[in-house]
Amino acid sequence: MLALVTDDPRDARELDDVTLARAKTHDAKAFRVLIETYQDAVFALLARFLGRHAQAAVIEDLAQETFVGVYRSLPRFEARGAAKLSTWILTIAARTALKERRRPASNARTVNAMTEPLVSPARTDQRIEQRAVGDAIARALANLGEPYRVVFLLREYHDFDYREIATALEIDLGTVKSRLARAREQLRTALKELAP
Amino acid sequence: MTAPIHDTGIPKAVLAQYEAPNAPAEFATHVLARIASESEPHGVRIRAPRRWLWATLGVALAAAAVLLVTGIRRPASRAASGERVALARETVDLGGRAIAVLEPSTSVAWTIRTTGDAVIEHRSGAAFYRVDHGGSFQVKTPLGVVRVAGTCFRVEITDMNKQVLKSGVGGALLATAVVVTVYEGRVLFAGSTGSIAVNPGEVAIATPGEPPQVREHPPDRVPTIPPSVASHSAGTPAPALAIRPTAAAGMSNSDEWWDSLPHDMDWDHSQATAIVDRVTKRLGIALPLSQVECRTRCCRVTLEEDTFDAHATDLQSSAGLGFGMYESHGIASRPNGDHVMTVCWSRDGSPTAVPDRAVERDRMLASAADAIRACGHELAAPITLVLQLSIDTAGAISYVESNKLELGNPAADCAETAILQAAAFAPAPITTWIPVRVTIGAPQHSTAPPASSGH
Numbered sequence: 001m002l003a004l005v006t007d008d009p010r011d012a013r014e015l016d017d018v019t020l021a022r023a024k025t026h027d028a029k030a031f032r033v034l035i036e037t038y039q040d041a042v043f044a045l046l047a048r049f050l051g052r053h054a055q056a057a058v059i060e061d062l063a064q065e066t067f068v069g070v071y072r073s074l075p076r077f078e079a080r081g082a083a084k085l086s087t088w089i090l091t092i093a094a095r096t097a098l099k100e101r102r103r104p105a106s107n108a109r110t111v112n113a114m115t116e117p118l119v120s121p122a123r124t125d126q127r128i129e130q131r132a133v134g135d136a137i138a139r140a141l142a143n144l145g146e147p148y149r150v151v152f153l154l155r156e157y158h159d160f161d162y163r164e165i166a167t168a169l170e171i172d173l174g175t176v177k178s179r180l181a182r183a184r185e186q187l188r189t190a191l192k193e194l195a196p
Numbered sequence: 197m198t199a200p201i202h203d204t205g206i207p208k209a210v211l212a213q214y215e216a217p218n219a220p221a222e223f224a225t226h227v228l229a230r231i232a233s234e235s236e237p238h239g240v241r242i243r244a245p246r247r248w249l250w251a252t253l254g255v256a257l258a259a260a261a262v263l264l265v266t267g268i269r270r271p272a273s274r275a276a277s278g279e280r281v282a283l284a285r286e287t288v289d290l291g292g293r294a295i296a297v298l299e300p301s302t303s304v305a306w307t308i309r310t311t312g313d314a315v316i317e318h319r320s321g322a323a324f325y326r327v328d329h330g331g332s333f334q335v336k337t338p339l340g341v342v343r344v345a346g347t348c349f350r351v352e353i354t355d356m357n358k359q360v361l362k363s364g365v366g367g368a369l370l371a372t373a374v375v376v377t378v379y380e381g382r383v384l385f386a387g388s389t390g391s392i393a394v395n396p397g398e399v400a401i402a403t404p405g406e407p408p409q410v411r412e413h414p415p416d417r418v419p420t421i422p423p424s425v426a427s428h429s430a431g432t433p434a435p436a437l438a439i440r441p442t443a444a445a446g447m448s449n450s451d452e453w454w455d456s457l458p459h460d461m462d463w464d465h466s467q468a469t470a471i472v473d474r475v476t477k478r479l480g481i482a483l484p485l486s487q488v489e490c491r492t493r494c495c496r497v498t499l500e501e502d503t504f505d506a507h508a509t510d511l512q513s514s515a516g517l518g519f520g521m522y523e524s525h526g527i528a529s530r531p532n533g534d535h536v537m538t539v540c541w542s543r544d545g546s547p548t549a550v551p552d553r554a555v556e557r558d559r560m561l562a563s564a565a566d567a568i569r570a571c572g573h574e575l576a577a578p579i580t581l582v583l584q585l586s587i588d589t590a591g592a593i594s595y596v597e598s599n600k601l602e603l604g605n606p607a608a609d610c611a612e613t614a615i616l617q618a619a620a621f622a623p624a625p626i627t628t629w630i631p632v633r634v635t636i637g638a639p640q641h642s643t644a645p646p647a648s649s650g651h
Contacts, residue, residue: 028228031228032224032225032228035223035224035227035228036224039218039219039223039224040218040219042219043216043217043218043219044216044217044218045216047216047217048214048216056217056220059217060219060220060223060226063219063223063227064223064226064227064230065601067227068227068230068231069597071227071231072596073594073596075289076592076593076594077594095597099597133210133213133214134213134214134215137210137211137213137214138214141214156211157211191210
């Protein structure tokens with residue numbers, strides 16, 4: 001299965017209050033629902049952050065770490081204002097990913113080519129073209145430094161606003177803007193190169 | 197999550213062509229299995245007190261017959277009532293009123309009334325209770341009732357109850373006694389034939405038919421702050437910044453704004469010196485005075501990007517160059533990559549309620565020092581536990597990052613628990629992050645910054 005960006009991620013489904021309340025008490029069934037609600041978004045963030053050469057097992061491992069962290073901290077989660085559970089969970093995922101990449105090389109997980117192709121074997125021209133664009137974006141993101149990449153992903157693929165990114169990554173608002181601008185510029189350049 | 201992707205110049209449909217895999221089937225099952233495989237009850241284990249902690253008392257109950265471990269039911273972290281029989285040492289949240297650390301084979305049940313009054317039925321085993329604000333708090337034992345009294349207590353949770361028993365104070369009475377050990381604060385211990393107040397450093401023992409009696413804590417067992425930690429936290433205190441950060445009218449990251457500020461030479465120099473000393477002590481960075489400029493009531497510090505990135509949280513929490521991310525200070529980047537942190541302080545004598553997180557961290561580690569040492573007792577070689585604590589505006593720990601899973605050693609888990617249980621952070625205007633670094637199994641404990649250089 002493939003995850004595409006929805007037309008309006010702000011409408012993405014959030015866990016209902018009752019299930020959230022139950023999950024906060026570590027009700028296993030409720031927490032399962034929570035996982036299933038947000039797992040694809042977490043996978044998408046982690047996969048795009050790690051890049052196309054990341055092993056599926058590595059992505060899943062980090063996704064598991066993310067939800068273990070969510071499980072531990074969920075009793076203290078309190079939605080304030082416009083804060084959403086999805087924002088909070090993706091923040092944990094982003095920090096988990098950054099933390100993983102900061103590990104010493106000797107402890108880092110092996111990152112090799114993915115064992116399974118992401119695309120369907122039935123390739124049409126359109127599909128090939130789509131793949132080329134996706135590859136260009138993937139390469140451009142891979143060439144970005146991780147601090148820039150994660151800002152870009154949170155903003156463009158997960159619709160964090162600037163302040164949410166600043167809070168999630170503990171950086172200043174100005175830094176968010178500058179990193180985002182740089183990432184966007186690199187993306188634009190990469191996409192221009194695709195043009196005939 | 198407010199604005200869609202309209203300002204990128206890259207259509208969303210284009211971005212969507214960079215596809216990402218969905219979670220595999222049974223992913224949720226894998227996560228739940230992983231959670232279940234970890235022995236600690238994480239859901240309640242890392243909860244920190246919402247405010248300053250009030251009281252700690254250790255109740256060691258040795259009953260003639262230990263209740264069978266049956267009917268184990270995981271309590272809801274905020275339930276109004278619950279019960280728990282511990283198979284291994286674990287921490288439970290007693291309906292938001294207290295934290296109890298249960299030793300193996302300890303059985304407790306609790307009821308928290310809507311008024312906040314808490315009644316704990318301590319059936320067997322040993323537990324430490326850390327009591328938060330609220331109504332009355334009673335621990336009922338077969339030989340008496342322990343009532344928490346007083347208002348303001350500092351918290352220290354250690355394994356002292358075991359030590360008391362081993363020391364002989366209660367050893368002979370193991371089969372039939374209730375031993376109450378108070379570390380901070382004050383409790384009333386009411387038995388069937390009399391009651392008594394128990395103060396810090398005292399141990400009260402009740403036996404069948406006898407009123408509780410107070411004995412002084414064995415001198416060699418009184419919890420103390422290890423010299424290494426004590427010297428770090430108190431012996432060479434970081435210089436206090438003159439005043440608290442606050443918003444400055446018209447504050448900007450621009451050089452034009454900075455140049456418009458008049459000088460106050462005395463204050464400028466003393467504040468800049470304090471910042472340099474503080475950064476040196478807290479972060480282990482040799483910060484040249486030339487990189488710190490102060491004017492009137494604002495200062496700005498220039499740091500290389502790598503230095504800034506490596507110490508971003510500590511610059512805010514420990515060096516005091518933060519608080520009020522969007523109001524009282526700003527960070528700008530120079531073309532060469534240097535970061536300039538600008539902070540303004542109040543000089544009108546009405547400081548905002550901004551705590552010194554570094555001092556609070558030192559206090560927390562000092563409180564946990566004995567427990568941390570005990571955690572590393574059997575380690576063949578030292579290990580270093582690294583935590584990042586997110587402290588919310590209420591002073592509660594809202595998120596914890598830890599390397600304990602990487603360490604894969606129960607001592608790390610033990611030390612993390614000890615640290616988190618000793619946490620007592622004051623409310624602050626914004627969420628802050630506190631780096632904590634502790635070496636376990638070594639003669640000395642260290643705190644952030646890494647390597648403790650310059651300390």
